[in-house]
Amino acid sequence: MRDKITIFEVNLEDILWGGKLARSSMRYILAFLGSVSLLLGVLGIFVPVLPTTPFLLLSAALYLRSSRKLYDWLMSHRHLGPYIKNFQEHKAIPLRVKIVSVSLVWITLLYCAIFVAWVWWMRLLFIVIAVGVSAHILHYRTLKQL
Numbered sequence: 001m002r003d004k005i006t007i008f009e010v011n012l013e014d015i016l017w018g019g020k021l022a023r024s025s026m027r028y029i030l031a032f033l034g035s036v037s038l039l040l041g042v043l044g045i046f047v048p049v050l051p052t053t054p055f056l057l058l059s060a061a062l063y064l065r066s067s068r069k070l071y072d073w074l075m076s077h078r079h080l081g082p083y084i085k086n087f088q089e090h091k092a093i094p095l096r097v098k099i100v101s102v103s104l105v106w107i108t109l110l111y112c113a114i115f116v117a118w119v120w121w122m123r124l125l126f127i128v129i130a131v132g133v134s135a136h137i138l139h140y141r142t143l144k145q146l
Contacts, residue, residue: 027066034062034070041080048105049129056084092143105133 041055063071075081086094093101113126 030062030066031070034059034066037062038074048101048108048133053083053087056080057087060084060088086143090141090143092141093137094143098137098140098142101137102134105130105137 037055038059040050041052041059044050044052044055060071060074063074075084083097086092109126109130113123117123117126
């Protein structure tokens with residue numbers, strides 16, 4: 001029996017193609033899109049304004065629909081698997097991840113505001129982005145150690 005996860009219950013084939021596209025073609029398309037999403041999610045770890053969590057969750061959903069092997073690989077990944085599982089199950093972010101994320105956002109965007117921006121409104125924009133991204137990260141509950 002296949003494990004069912006409520007967030008992934010939507011039949012993408014019926015929504016996108018009405019079930020007319022060959023199942024194997026759709027699997028390749030979804031696997032490719034899942035890989036692109038995974039790449040963007042990993043880039044989001046290092047680029048402060050690129051969101052990590054939504055891309056990783058999308059990758060998991062697309063892999064679940066396209067390839068059980070890719071889904072199992074992602075969910076058992078040493079670093080990404082626990083991150084996705086914690087967010088799916090608890091809708092919370094570990095304290096260490098919050099601290100690192102918010103710190104990197106502020107270090108990067110303050111650097112840009114001080115050394116890169118040449119007009120006042122660009123400096124202000126970098127600060128506003130830092131405040132917004134920090135608020136978004138901090139509004140999630142903090143995951144307690146299980």
